Amino acid sequence: MAEPSTGGPILARPGPLRSLASKFSIFTAALVFWVIATILAYDLRQDTFDVGKGILLFVIVMLVAAAIARFTIRLLVRPISQLQLGITSARNGHLAPIQVSKTGDEVEFLGESFNGMIEALAESQKALLEQQGFLEKRIKDRTDQLEEAMRTAQAASQAKSEFLANISHELRTPMNGVIGMLDIALDREVSPELTEQLHTAQSCAYSLLTLLNDILDLSKIEAGKMTLEKIPFDLRALLAECIKAHQPKAAENSVSLRAEVASDVPRQISGDPLRIRQIVANLVSNAVKFTEHGAVEVRIGGEFIQPGQFLLQITVVDSGAGIPADKLLYIFDKFTQADGSVTRKFGGTGLGLAITRSLVELHGGEVHVQSELGRGTTFTVTLKCEAGAETGALQDANQAAIVRATPGACDSPARILVVEDNHVNQKVVTAVLRKRGFSIELANDGQEALHKLNNSAAFDLVLMDVQMPVLDGLEATRLIRKEPRWDALPIIAMTAHAMNGDKERCLEAGMNGYISKPVHPSLLLSTVDEFLLQKIG
Numbered sequence: 325m326a327e328p329s330t331g332g333p334i335l336a337r338p339g340p341l342r343s344l345a346s347k348f349s350i351f352t353a354a355l356v357f358w359v360i361a362t363i364l365a366y367d368l369r370q371d372t373f374d375v376g377k378g379i380l381l382f383v384i385v386m387l388v389a390a391a392i393a394r395f396t397i398r399l400l401v402r403p404i405s406q407l408q409l410g411i412t413s414a415r416n417g418h419l420a421p422i423q424v425s426k427t428g429d430e431v432e433f434l435g436e437s438f439n440g441m442i443e444a445l446a447e448s449q450k451a452l453l454e455q456q457g458f459l460e461k462r463i464k465d466r467t468d469q470l471e472e473a474m475r476t477a478q479a480a481s482q483a484k485s486e487f488l489a490n491i492s493h494e495l496r497t498p499m500n501g502v503i504g505m506l507d508i509a510l511d512r513e514v515s516p517e518l519t520e521q522l523h524t525a526q527s528c529a530y531s532l533l534t535l536l537n538d539i540l541d542l543s544k545i546e547a548g549k550m551t552l553e554k555i556p557f558d559l560r561a562l563l564a565e566c567i568k569a570h571q572p573k574a575a576e577n578s579v580s581l582r583a584e585v586a587s588d589v590p591r592q593i594s595g596d597p598l599r600i601r602q603i604v605a606n607l608v609s610n611a612v613k614f615t616e617h618g619a620v621e622v623r624i625g626g627e628f629i630q631p632g633q634f635l636l637q638i639t640v641v642d643s644g645a646g647i648p649a650d651k652l653l654y655i656f657d658k659f660t661q662a663d664g665s666v667t668r669k670f671g672g673t674g675l676g677l678a679i680t681r682s683l684v685e686l687h688g689g690e691v692h693v694q695s696e697l698g699r700g701t702t703f704t705v706t707l708k709c710e711a712g713a714e715t716g717a718l719q720d721a722n723q724a725a726i727v728r729a730t731p732g733a734c735d736s737p738a739r740i741l742v743v744e745d746n747h748v749n750q751k752v753v754t755a756v757l758r759k760r761g762f763s764i765e766l767a768n769d770g771q772e773a774l775h776k777l778n779n780s781a782a783f784d785l786v787l788m789d790v791q792m793p794v795l796d797g798l799e800a801t802r803l804i805r806k807e808p809r810w811d812a813l814p815i816i817a818m819t820a821h822a823m824n825g826d827k828e829r830c831l832e833a834g835m836n837g838y839i840s841k842p843v844h845p846s847l848l849l850s851t852v853d854e855f856l857l858q859k860i861g
Contacts (some may be wrong), residue, residue, distance in 0.1 A: 352392045356385040407438055419446045484543070495536055497746055500842035503529045504752025507845055511759075533842060538675040541602075545682045552686060554710075557597035559636075560585055563624060566604045574612045580619040581612065589624055590634060594710035599683050604638060606676040607703050611642035618643030618700070628711070638705040647695040655693070656681045680705075738784035738856055739763045743773040743800070744818070745792045749841070753787065753818070756845045757852070769793055770800025777804065783813065785855055788835065790819035790826075798833040805834035814855040818843060 360381050367374070413420055421439040506526040510519065544550045567583045574581035593600075604622070611620040623639040647655060656677050684691045687707045695701040740762050744750050754764050765780065767773040769792045777783065786804075790797040797817065804810050816837040817830035827838040839851055 353385075353389045356389050360385050407435060410438055410442070414442060414445070419449065496841040497749065499529060499533055499536075501746070501748030501752060503533070503842045504749070504756070504845075508752065508755045529842075535675075538679060541679050542675055542682075545679065545686070550682075550686060552596040552599060554594055554596065556592045556594045558591060559589065559593045559600075559624065560591060562597055562601050563604065563622065566601060566608055567622065569605070570608050570612050573609075574620065577612060577615060578617055579612055579615050581608070581622075582619065583622040584624070586623075586625040589626055589636070590711040592711065593634070593636065595687070595707070599686070600707070603680050603683050603705060603707075604640075606680045607638070607640040607705070610676055611640050611644065611701070611703075615642045615644035615700075626706075629708075632711055634709050634711045636707045636709045638707070640703045641700065642702075643700040646697040646699055646701055647693070648697060649695075652693060652695060656691075737761045737763050739765065739781065740852070741765050741767060741773060741776060741783045741786045743767045743770065743786060743792070743797065744789045745769055746789075749789075753843070753848070756843075756848055760849055762852075770795030770797055770803075773800055774803060777810065784859065785852060786813060786815045787818045787852075788815050790817060790830065798829065801830075801833045801835050812859065814859055816851060816855060818848075 360378075363381065364378055367377070410420070419442050421442050503526065506522055506529060510522050510526065514522070541550070563583050563585065567581060571581055608620065608622060620640070620642045623641070624636070625639070626634055626636045629635050681691050684705055684707065689705060689707040691706075692704045693701065694704075740757060742750065742753050742757075742764055744753065744766070745768050750766055754766070757764055765776060765783070767776050770788075771794045773786070773788070774795070777786075788797040788801060797819070801815055804813070804815065814837070815835045816839060817827075817835045818839045819826065819830070819841060826840075830838050837851055837855060839848060
């Protein structure tokens with residue numbers, strides 16, 4: 325039995341002694357010989373046997389057997405053999421009709437039925453081929469359309485990224501001036517009424533900055549370009565900063581804001597402090613905003629799941645109005661809030677919880693919410709972290725060393741070159757740094773910065789903007805790094821470009837650090853102190 329490539333097994337053609345004609349001829353001959361033998365036996369018994377008669381009977385028998393065999397082959401065996409060949413041919417994929425003997429009986433009907441079946445199969449095969457060609461054409465057309473749609477989507481994504489980068493730069497640059505000038509104004513002695521107005525303006529500016537950061541973060545998450553750092557940090561200090569930042573709003577709402585950290589939580593956690601702080605801040609801000617009276621409590625706990633691996637649990641409980649059960653599934657959607665009246669009453673864009681869930685998922689964690697109308701809401705976040713090795717006392721000692729070694733407090737203040745094309749930003753940065761006691765030199769573009777480095781006294785640090793006319797900050801940094809005498813000169817990017825990859829491009833160009841605008845005075849000073857301390861060390 326053979327296995328063809330087209331499907332099931334094909335029966336082998338029968339041999340000469342197994343064919344239907346051979347079997348029928350042998351049966352007929354045996355039957356005739358039996359008749360002759362019976363006649364001859366009867367004659368022998370009656371003593372009337374005649375040799376001539378026996379020979380004649382034998383010849384007659386042979387002629388009759390041959391005639392019967394020929395008739396059988398012509399009327400029965402040949403049509404069946406043709407049918408067998410037709411079936412074999414059809415099995416191999418060759419749909420050809422067979423020759424049908426006009427016998428007027430079942431054999432002819434069987435042959436005609438087979439030919440009808442072959443004709444129907446041929447029509448079906450033709451229709452299938454036509455359908456296959458049609459489907460292949462549709463698939464090709466759809467593939468071409470999908471490729472075109474993909475190219476369009478990629479172009480749209482690129483355009484979106486470029487738009488966000490440009491809008492980020494264009495918005496952050498004036499906001500840096502607004503926030504910086506407000507900080508400078510608040511440092512002066514002014515009337516209480518003016519101080520209150522400046523604080524209000526500063527609060528609005530930071531709210532606008534928060535919204536801008538949320539939109540950029542959401543865009544980076546959707547594009548799959550959000551990356552997480554892995555550095556050790558003090559979890560308790562991070563929580564204290566978050567609570568401190570939201571205390572004014574809680575006091576305004578007459579809400580008690582408390583925090584509690586379990587004793588078994590490691591002091592040092594290795595992870596992304598910026599994003600973990602963002603998760604905590606979003607949950608606390610949300611709880612304070614929607615709690616008009618009562619309390620908001622933040623609980624930090626967890627457990628070691630294996631040596632060095634800590635499952636951190638962050639729980640934020642409030643006594644606010646609660647969330648309806650049918651709205652719980654939607655509160656993590658973008659630009660969605662539980663009720664349309666929420667935006668009118670409390671404000672907000674509905675991005676905070678969407679970003680929180682995305683950040684938690686980036687950490688490989690989970691976020692759950694339980695709420696009851698009139699009883700409050702509980703958000704629980706679990707994150708897998710690594711327990712850090714550095715103790716809090718050692719970190720405090722490092723911070724104290726940085727403060728003691730601040731160059732601004734030295735008798736010979738450090739000279740800093742500020743490369744910035746925006747005059748408002750120049751004033752802001754200059755005011756912050758000169759208040760600390762640094763000596764400041766300004767350059768309006770990269771070309772002017774190179775000129776001042778070549779023709780002025782040595783600088784201790786360079787604050788470099790990225791997007792500038794004549795010569796941008798990245799190219800200026802590359803040219804500076806080509807000179808061996810400036811190898812140890814710290815260059816810090818101070819730019820409104822805050823999209824994913826901007827920091828990496830600055831570092832690849834040869835810069836040592838990165839600060840995004842708007843620049844907070846304390847962050848600017850701590851960063852400058854850090855790099856000046858490294859240079860001294």
